[in-house]
Amino acid sequence: MGIRFTEEYPEVNGAFSMEVEKILFRGKSPFQTIEVIETKGFGRVLLIDDLVMLTERDEFVYHEMIAHVPLYVHPNPGSVLVIGGGDGGTVREIVKHPEVEKVILVDIDRMVSEVSMEYLPSVASKLLSEKVICQYEDGVAYVKNTAERFDVIIIDSTDPISVGEGLFTREFYRNCYNILNPDGLLVAQAESPAYMADIVQGISHKLHAVFPKVHFYQAHIPSYPSGHWLFAFASKQYHPLKDYREEKYHQHALKLKYYNSDLHFAAFALPNFVKEIVHVE
Amino acid sequence: MGIRFTEEYPEVNGAFSMEVEKILFRGKSPFQTIEVIETKGFGRVLLIDDLVMLTERDEFVYHEMIAHVPLYVHPNPGSVLVIGGGDGGTVREIVKHPEVEKVILVDIDRMVSEVSMEYLPSVASKLLSEKVICQYEDGVAYVKNTAERFDVIIIDSTDPISVGEGLFTREFYRNCYNILNPDGLLVAQAESPAYMADIVQGISHKLHAVFPKVHFYQAHIPSYPSGHWLFAFASKQYHPLKDYREEKYHQHALKLKYYNSDLHFAAFALPNFVKEIVHVE
Numbered sequence: 001m002g003i004r005f006t007e008e009y010p011e012v013n014g015a016f017s018m019e020v021e022k023i024l025f026r027g028k029s030p031f032q033t034i035e036v037i038e039t040k041g042f043g044r045v046l047l048i049d050d051l052v053m054l055t056e057r058d059e060f061v062y063h064e065m066i067a068h069v070p071l072y073v074h075p076n077p078g079s080v081l082v083i084g085g086g087d088g089g090t091v092r093e094i095v096k097h098p099e100v101e102k103v104i105l106v107d108i109d110r111m112v113s114e115v116s117m118e119y120l121p122s123v124a125s126k127l128l129s130e131k132v133i134c135q136y137e138d139g140v141a142y143v144k145n146t147a148e149r150f151d152v153i154i155i156d157s158t159d160p161i162s163v164g165e166g167l168f169t170r171e172f173y174r175n176c177y178n179i180l181n182p183d184g185l186l187v188a189q190a191e192s193p194a195y196m197a198d199i200v201q202g203i204s205h206k207l208h209a210v211f212p213k214v215h216f217y218q219a220h221i222p223s224y225p226s227g228h229w230l231f232a233f234a235s236k237q238y239h240p241l242k243d244y245r246e247e248k249y250h251q252h253a254l255k256l257k258y259y260n261s262d263l264h265f266a267a268f269a270l271p272n273f274v275k276e277i278v279h280v281e
Numbered sequence: 282m283g284i285r286f287t288e289e290y291p292e293v294n295g296a297f298s299m300e301v302e303k304i305l306f307r308g309k310s311p312f313q314t315i316e317v318i319e320t321k322g323f324g325r326v327l328l329i330d331d332l333v334m335l336t337e338r339d340e341f342v343y344h345e346m347i348a349h350v351p352l353y354v355h356p357n358p359g360s361v362l363v364i365g366g367g368d369g370g371t372v373r374e375i376v377k378h379p380e381v382e383k384v385i386l387v388d389i390d391r392m393v394s395e396v397s398m399e400y401l402p403s404v405a406s407k408l409l410s411e412k413v414i415c416q417y418e419d420g421v422a423y424v425k426n427t428a429e430r431f432d433v434i435i436i437d438s439t440d441p442i443s444v445g446e447g448l449f450t451r452e453f454y455r456n457c458y459n460i461l462n463p464d465g466l467l468v469a470q471a472e473s474p475a476y477m478a479d480i481v482q483g484i485s486h487k488l489h490a491v492f493p494k495v496h497f498y499q500a501h502i503p504s505y506p507s508g509h510w511l512f513a514f515a516s517k518q519y520h521p522l523k524d525y526r527e528e529k530y531h532q533h534a535l536k537l538k539y540y541n542s543d544l545h546f547a548a549f550a551l552p553n554f555v556k557e558i559v560h561v562e
Binding site for chain 1: 285296323339501507509546548
């Protein structure tokens with residue numbers, strides 16, 4: 001391997017490297033450093049502050065799992081809020097659902113969308129969908145102040161350090177709860193149980209303090225630390241399995257690369273060590 | 282990070298590194314180079330020819346999933362053959378089943394067991410169980426020539442390169458079939474669908490040519506390439522889900538860290554891209 005990008009995994013004194021063919025973009029926004037690299041094995045890769053945000057090779061796993069799980073549980077998800085997700089991958093999956101009438105995307109950093117539109121169009125292009133409104137402002141303030149109400153909120157955040165930190169607090173979750181309709185639900189990316197048990201446990205505790213129903217589900221994302229990734233599912237009313245709309249999934253017949261109806265159920269079956277981490281008395 | 286061990290992932294022009302505190306053992310057997318290192322994040326790690334065989338941090342996932350899935354499907358697994366697995370981790374899980382009367386472990390390399398007994402006793406110590414017979418010889422020749430018959434065969438091999446190559450052929454699978462009892466079944470570690478689709482596809486084709494029932498199941502193993510790992514389940518008669526002995530699982534009440542009965546079902550629900558890889562017309 002010649003030139004390589006290396007992401008450190010400090011939780012396990014480890015690191016993951018990819019061979020770099022080209023640095024396509026490097027810029028500093030007021031919030032973070034953004035880079036796009038061309039790699040041999042993972043296609044184009046979006047980096048923020050030296051962490052892999054997505055790779056063309058496996059971004060479909062994350063984006064399908066964060067979007068379709070909530071949208072096939074809520075019976076009529078007309079309005080969806082995405083916090084973060086400026087790269088557009090989550091929006092791309094959401095707009096595959098004809099029931100969704102309006103998507104508001106709130107990302108603090110306009111440059112993430114601009115760069116993704118230019119270098120990762122297969123991920124970002126649906127940001128231009130007429131159903132989608134992009135607002136570049138602080139998600140923490142947005143959920144506190146907006147008069148909008150939503151059926152589904154998806155928290156597509158970076159890690160709970162620096163810019164992303166405010167998206168992992170109890171107050172933030174409380175404000176999300178307040179702007180959800182009475183049968184609303186929320187999904188949040190929830191880090192790795194294999195490497196970041198403490199963070200996962202914190203997310204579980206804080207969500208349980210706000211939502212009556214909290215569940216976690218998992219997926220295989222090779223380019224994220226440990227490859228073992230969790231999502232939190234927090235709901236006012238609907239149960240992720242009992243209220244699953246399997247008939248809608250079959251009716252839509254979307255061509256997806258990871259998600260399917262068997263996997264919807266399976267993703268909520270957690271290994272014993274993960275159950276212990278997310279368990280709240 | 283100071284001194285590090287790096288495993289190359291040539292399929293994706295990538296690499297995974299761990300910080301090394303100490304090199305505990307390094308030796309060359311007639312078959313391969315064996316090392317045990319002490320790492321900060323993964324505990325002790327067994328390396329063969331510079332590839333991670335197991336780490337104390339996550340070996341439980343692999344060993345629980347390769348052993349308990351077949352043993353909770355076969356109604357009365359009295360005799361079990363393990364090919365490879367000289368480190369003893371698979372045997373440790375097998376002997377938790379009181380129904381198992383006899384385990385024959387056939388590994389080509391005695392040094393793997395000797396080194397594991399000395400440096401990884403929490404993994405290896407059940408090699409000394411009175412139910413276990415260790416035979417250090419070529420597994421390919423063993424399955425061709427033995428007069429023994431088995432209820433369950435577990436192929437706990439290295440990758441299909443060098444020493445492990447013969448354990449991935451149709452002829453080998455055919456000989457396994459021949460030494461299984463009429464209701465016998467086989468499980469084999471089956472590499473990563475995310476990084477090694479060709480190898481996985483090959484395993485599927487070859488097993489389908491020999492066994493009437495072939496299924497694949499998956500697990501999260503962070504220290505293996507991509508963290509997304511498959512196991513093949515090939516059976517003469519029993520179906521991995523319809524014939525699952527859930528009552529036996531609850532009756533045993535083993536204390537396991539990964540495997541549970543919900544996860545047994547869930548592990549067989551594969552992502553769409555994996556279904557395509559293992560599909561055989």
